[in-house]
Amino acid sequence: MLTSGEHFFSLRVLTCPPKGVHFLLRKKTLKLVTEFFNDFVGGDVEDSDEKVEYKKVNELEAGAYISKGGSLSKISESFEERPVQVELLEKIVQAFNENKIGVFEAGTGVGKSYSYLIPSVLWALLNHEKVVISTGTINLQQQLCEKDIPAVEKIIGKKFKYVLLKGRQNYICMRRLNDAASILDLFEGESEELKRIAQWAESSSTGSKSDLTFMPSENVWSKVNSESDACMGKKCPFFGECFIMRLRKEAASANLIVVNHHLLFADIESRLSGAGYEDAAVLPPYRHIIFDEAHGIENAATSFFSESVNRFKLNKLINQMYRHRKNSEYGHLCSLAVLSSNDQKMENAFDLTNKIRLSLTNVEIAAKDLLSHEYTKRLYEGTARDFGPLLVAIGELTRALGDFTGIIRQIMDGIDDDDKDAPCYWESKVILRHLEGYVILLKNFSVWDEKLDHVFWIQKKRLPADMIRDGADADYIILTQTPLDISHLMNEGVFEQMSSVICTSATLKTGRDFSYWMRRTGLTLSGEERVIKGEFPSPFPYNKNMLFAVPSDAPTPDNIQYQQWIEMALPRLIQAAAGRTLVLFTSYESLKSAHRTAVASMRGFPGRIMKQGDDDNSKLLEAFKNEKESVLFATDSFWQGVDIPGESLSQVIIVKLPFTVPNDPVFVARAEAIEKRGGSSFMELSVPEAVIKFRQGIGRLIRRSDDKGVVVVLDRRIYEKRYGNSFLATMPESKQMYEPLSEITKKINSFIFD
Numbered sequence: 001m002l003t004s005g006e007h008f009f010s011l012r013v014l015t016c017p018p019k020g021v022h023f024l025l026r027k028k029t030l031k032l033v034t035e036f037f038n039d040f041v042g043g044d045v046e047d048s049d050e051k052v053e054y055k056k057v058n059e060l061e062a063g064a065y066i067s068k069g070g071s072l073s074k075i076s077e078s079f080e081e082r083p084v085q086v087e088l089l090e091k092i093v094q095a096f097n098e099n100k101i102g103v104f105e106a107g108t109g110v111g112k113s114y115s116y117l118i119p120s121v122l123w124a125l126l127n128h129e130k131v132v133i134s135t136g137t138i139n140l141q142q143q144l145c146e147k148d149i150p151a152v153e154k155i156i157g158k159k160f161k162y163v164l165l166k167g168r169q170n171y172i173c174m175r176r177l178n179d180a181a182s183i184l185d186l187f188e189g190e191s192e193e194l195k196r197i198a199q200w201a202e203s204s205s206t207g208s209k210s211d212l213t214f215m216p217s218e219n220v221w222s223k224v225n226s227e228s229d230a231c232m233g234k235k236c237p238f239f240g241e242c243f244i245m246r247l248r249k250e251a252a253s254a255n256l257i258v259v260n261h262h263l264l265f266a267d268i269e270s271r272l273s274g275a276g277y278e279d280a281a282v283l284p285p286y287r288h289i290i291f292d293e294a295h296g297i298e299n300a301a302t303s304f305f306s307e308s309v310n311r312f313k314l315n316k317l318i319n320q321m322y323r324h325r326k327n328s329e330y331g332h333l334c335s336l337a338v339l340s341s342n343d344q345k346m347e348n349a350f351d352l353t354n355k356i357r358l359s360l361t362n363v364e365i366a367a368k369d370l371l372s373h374e375y376t377k378r379l380y381e382g383t384a385r386d387f388g389p390l391l392v393a394i395g396e397l398t399r400a401l402g403d404f405t406g407i408i409r410q411i412m413d414g415i416d417d418d419d420k421d422a423p424c425y426w427e428s429k430v431i432l433r434h435l436e437g438y439v440i441l442l443k444n445f446s447v448w449d450e451k452l453d454h455v456f457w458i459q460k461k462r463l464p465a466d467m468i469r470d471g472a473d474a475d476y477i478i479l480t481q482t483p484l485d486i487s488h489l490m491n492e493g494v495f496e497q498m499s500s501v502i503c504t505s506a507t508l509k510t511g512r513d514f515s516y517w518m519r520r521t522g523l524t525l526s527g528e529e530r531v532i533k534g535e536f537p538s539p540f541p542y543n544k545n546m547l548f549a550v551p552s553d554a555p556t557p558d559n560i561q562y563q564q565w566i567e568m569a570l571p572r573l574i575q576a577a578a579g580r581t582l583v584l585f586t587s588y589e590s591l592k593s594a595h596r597t598a599v600a601s602m603r604g605f606p607g608r609i610m611k612q613g614d615d616d617n618s619k620l621l622e623a624f625k626n627e628k629e630s631v632l633f634a635t636d637s638f639w640q641g642v643d644i645p646g647e648s649l650s651q652v653i654i655v656k657l658p659f660t661v662p663n664d665p666v667f668v669a670r671a672e673a674i675e676k677r678g679g680s681s682f683m684e685l686s687v688p689e690a691v692i693k694f695r696q697g698i699g700r701l702i703r704r705s706d707d708k709g710v711v712v713v714l715d716r717r718i719y720e721k722r723y724g725n726s727f728l729a730t731m732p733e734s735k736q737m738y739e740p741l742s743e744i745t746k747k748i749n750s751f752i753f754d
């Protein structure tokens with residue numbers, strides 16, 4: 001079924017063929033257009049293989065908007081012409097006009113959002129198509145929707161429609177919220193929270209969880225949020241006031257749709273699984289994607305296409321379906337059984353829930369035995385024998401869970417159509433889908449050797465202290481299946497299907513080219529002729545404003561003295577910069593130890609010395625930004641999540657080159673795959689991955705043109721090893737020092753403060 005937005009598109013294409021043929025409207029789309037006319041308009045349009053034209057965006061006119069004398073210069077007081085921004089815009093126009101995939105590295109300060117937003121809007125308006133803009137972070141989505149897109153409306157002087165879409169589960173479902181009142185036994189001790197959500201929903205204009213004034217517990221929210229399986233669509237009594245339906249309508253007629261990578265992959269997955277590309281799936285149909293923060297695509301896709309299960313996830317679902325306590329039975333299965341008059345099944349269900357819990361315990365015991373003192377282990381030829389007892393336990397769990405889902409299905413099938421509006425029916429559908437997903441995941445563990453395109457691994461995690469109940473085991477196990485390689489998925493699901501795709505980020509290059517990133521994301525499978533590449537360096541004066549220093553007297557990281565040395569060096573470097581320092585680690589253990597030493601040795605220092613884990617990441621960043629002399633010791637997401645212009649961030653210290661630790665099972669499996677085909681996993685995977693992270697880390701320092709500061713790398717391998725060149729080659733041109741620590745600390749002070 002075509003959505004309203006596509007109806008307009010269809011009319012336009014068929015009745016008003018534009019001039020200057022250069023693109024084909026896909027035959028399938030023509031077929032849909034034809035069907036629409038014949039079925040709904042009563043017309044008699046013939047299907048045809050005729051070529052349909054698209055209008056080209058004029059690159060000079062598009063570039064003029066942000067050039068000297070253009071409309072941006074008239075509305076922005078701080079306008080400075082940025083030739084690289086215009087060049088990037090022109091390349092993006094070319095990609096739209098010529099059906100290409102653009103790979104564009106644009107340094108900090110290029111202003112790349114205007115460079116892609118303007119061509120996207122112009123294309124969308126000219127050709128009545130949608131452009132999807134996919135980002136890696138919420139911050140960028142907010143910046144686009146609150147600042148950049150409204151500004152583009154003014155710059156081009158035209159109104160257009162844009163919509164920010166988040167995953168469905170971020171929105172309230174009015175039907176589930178209403179039904180929740182009738183199943184209050186599922187809300188023990190949480191009914192107050194439910195009432196607050198209900199109050200908020202009455203006046204909310206978005207229905208989005210992010211607009212709640214408090215953070216609901218995961219448990220409560222998951223029972224009232226929107227779920228595709230629980231959605232009654234047009235049959236729903238709340239259809240007219242549904243936030244999701246309203247958003248869908250808006251998206252169907254929007255020119256730009258802003259999403260995150262995760263939601264985009266959810267859409268791609270559903271299209272690959274049968275929804276196709278011509279109709280609405282998770283998103284309305286589209287043929288153009290802009291990936292901003294494209295350096296994170298591989299991780300985002302890997303995480304999206306990974307599946308995992310642990311005892312909490314599984315128990316929660318089982319309990320929602322069926323619980324037996326003090327001679328009473330609870331859960332959706334009980335309500336379903338009443339509707340289907342199937343008492344025998346209840347008996348079986350009770351036995352099976354016990355069996356599932358027992359099998360789950362056995363899986364945990366076997367996994368913990370296997371892991372012993374380790375935290376992760378991969379299932380592969382080298383460990384298959386050790387995994388034996390765990391696989392037996394997983395097999396038992398799979399059977400019990402499979403039987404349980406079978407019973408639910410039989411009971412649901414036995415319900416009259418008239419009774420299928422009951423809340424228990426819709427809730428059970430959601431739970432059943434999750435449980436059946438777990439059955440597939442568990443079965444896959446048993447046949448891991450037939451699924452060599454996936455990595456199967458187990459992980460031991462510790463519960464947060466406030467969740468550990470008396471006598472309970474604080475450790476729990478996660479079973480995960482991760483795709484070994486997402487390049488084929490990306491090629492088949494994205495690059496082959498789209499008319500144009502723009503991939504942009506400040507860090508796509510490793511060494512001197514894009515080959516690593518293109519290989520990992522499947523772009524090399526697209527054929528050279530479809531790809532346009534370009535580098536657009538930052539206009540900021542790094543050569544004047546950034547000092548890059550590496551202490552030549554640091555021991556190398558494999559030296560036993562290394563940790564001790566950095567714990568001596570960090571306080572000196574921090575004092576030299578009068579605080580204002582972000583220290584980036586690759587290991588939390590090393591971070592904790594260095595932080596302890598710094599706090600002890602810097603008593604009397606006026607700035608706070610904070611560390612990741614002391615508070616929420618966002619609160620830590622806020623404090624770091626507002627307290628000029630403060631210092632933040634951080635790892636993980638802080639390598640790329642920090643955007644603090646000004647004096648509060650005048651020094652970035654990179655403790656070690658950020659190579660992935662070799663006990664990450666997915667990384668090891670990927671490295672092995674490279675070795676198997678005769679490549680060097682170190683040069684083809686470890687180094688380029690570390691280079692991208694390193695560049696992200698360095699990118700925290702200079703956020704606007706008048707920022708000034710120092711990057712200190714305490715790992716002298718960057719100068720002494722041959723692979724160090726891959727890191728150095730990607731550095732912006734800056735002042736460099738490779739001298740003893742004492743010289744560097746002297747220089748830091750004069751560089752920042754003189």
Ligand code: SF4
Pocket residue numbers: 172173174175176226227230231232233234236237238239242243244245
């Ligand atoms: S239409 Fe679907 S998402 Fe909307 S309120 Fe009804 S059930 Fe919930």
